[in-house]
Every structure is written in structure tokens, then in C-alpha cells.
Amino acid sequence: MWEPDGAEGPVGKFGVLLDDGSVPGPVYIDMGSGGHVPGFTDWWLYNGSGRRPLASRMRAVCECGWSGAATYPIDWTRVEENEPHRYDTSGPEQDRESHTRDVVAGAVPVPEDVAHLISQLRQRLDEIEASDTLTVLRIVAELDSIVDTEGSYAAREARLTHTDQEIAAALGSTEKAATARLRRYARHRYI
Known part of the structure; x- marks a missing residue:
């Protein structure tokens, strides 16, 4: 699975297709x-062993419902049984990065200016964390109080005028x- 950097963006994985183009359960x-x-x-797991279906192709898929148009053949003779992560999955990975x-x-x-402040804050928290976790915790508590007030108000106002889909798109997130x-x-x- 691919986890997004930073915000809660779409989470992806590798999807598989059978010979007939169907997606197995x-x-x-x-x-x-x-x-x-x-x-x-x-x-x-779709290697045809036991009663499992045999996948012939893979592609990038995302929890948001997106599926990569490009598919990539799976050469099962090159998939190491105990280390499948060594198999070349660069094609779907690039498609997923493009989608993200x-x-x-x-x-x-x-x-x-706000992006710059956030970047500086992250960097400063990393510096402080190495020597003083209690100070970092205090700073995070201050940030939480801002989120408590501003986040709840902004969320209420956004929900009055926007759909969940619009809000997710605005956040670069999934619904x-x-x-x-x-x-x-x-x-x-x-x-």
C-alpha cells in the first residue's frame, strides 16, 4: 500500500486482473x-495456488475508486514466494504517484506565507524533539487548541455550502x- 505524505490523501495499492479482465474478490x-x-x-496472493484465482496483470488502484488505465503483466516465475516485494512493480507505482x-x-x-510557517514549525519541532519532548508536547497542545476552535467552525461552515466530495477534493483527501x-x-x- 502507498500512504500519502502529509495530509490524508488517497491510499493506494496494487490491484490485479484475471485473464478475462475481471477483478477478483x-x-x-x-x-x-x-x-x-x-x-x-x-x-x-492471486498466484493460482490452491483454490486462489490466478492474476495475469496488475495495476494501481486507490481507495477513492480510481484505477489506473495501464495494466502490467505479472510474470509469476519471477515472483519470489517469500519475498514478493522484490518483484518489479515500478509501473503501477508511477501511475499511483501520478494520481496522487x-x-x-x-x-x-x-x-x-502559511505554508512557509507550517514548514518552519515542522522543522523547529523536529529540532526540539531530539532534546525536549515535553516542550514539543506543549507546542502540540497549543496547536490542538487552535484546531479545536478554527477547525470546528470551518467544518460547520464548509458543510453548509459544500458537498462531502467537494470538501474532500479541496483537502486533497478521500471522502x-x-x-x-x-x-x-x-x-x-x-x-
């Missing part, structure tokens, strides 16, 4: 620990992550 693996049998969608850039480019820009963020802000006094 999860692979269920009985762990022998009760009635629950978990399902997994890691690409290397597109999502971030669609976000509302942070004013340049799921944006909704969770707004719900967290809703616990505060203005919503």
Missing part, C-alpha cells in the same frame, strides 16, 4: 483461530478521510 485464508476467516487483497499528484493539484492551495476529519472536528463546540 478477496482471497480468504483460514488462520485456524475461530469462525472468522479474513479476506486479503494483496496482489501476490493530480489529487493534490486539485486541492485548495495553502497560502504561501472517507475528509468525513473522519470533519467528524473529529464535530466533537468540538461549534458543530
Whole structure:
């Protein structure tokens, strides 16, 4: 899986396709620990062993619903059973990075002076953290109080005039992550 840098952007992974172009469902693996049998969608599990489907191609996919148009053949003779992460997945990775850039480019820009302040704050917190974690904790508490007030008010106002999809796009986020963020802000006094 690919996690976004910084904000809660789209989370991606490798998706697989069968020979007929269909997307297989999860692979269920009985762990022998009760009635629950978990399902997994890691690409290397679709290797045709046992009763698993055999994937012939992979592509980048994202939790936001996007799927890469380009697909890449899987050469199962080159996939190491115990180290599938060594297989060349650079094609889907590049597609995913391109998708992430597109999502971030669609976000509302942070004013340049504020972006500079945030960058300075991150750098300063990193410097302080090495020697004084209590001071870092105090600074974060101050930031939390700003988020409590400003975040709840902004979230309430945004929800009055924008859809969840518009808010997620503005944040460079997925709807799921944006909704969770707004719900967290809703616990505060203005919503």
C-alpha cells in the first residue's frame, strides 16, 4: 500500500486482473483461530495456488475508486514466494504517484506565507524533539487548541455550502478521510 505524505490523501495499492479482465474478490485464508476467516487483497496472493484465482496483470488502484488505465503483466516465475516485494512493480507505482499528484493539484492551495510557517514549525519541532519532548508536547497542545476552535467552525461552515466530495477534493483527501476529519472536528463546540 502507498500512504500519502502529509495530509490524508488517497491510499493506494496494487490491484490485479484475471485473464478475462475481471477483478477478483478477496482471497480468504483460514488462520485456524475461530469462525472468522479474513479476506486479503494483496496482489501476490492471486498466484493460482490452491483454490486462489490466478492474476495475469496488475495495476494501481486507490481507495477513492480510481484505477489506473495501464495494466502490467505479472510474470509469476519471477515472483519470489517469500519475498514478493522484490518483484518489479515500478509501473503501477508511477501511475499511483501520478494520481496522487493530480489529487493534490486539485486541492485548495495553502497560502504561501502559511505554508512557509507550517514548514518552519515542522522543522523547529523536529529540532526540539531530539532534546525536549515535553516542550514539543506543549507546542502540540497549543496547536490542538487552535484546531479545536478554527477547525470546528470551518467544518460547520464548509458543510453548509459544500458537498462531502467537494470538501474532500479541496483537502486533497478521500471522502472517507475528509468525513473522519470533519467528524473529529464535530466533537468540538461549534458543530
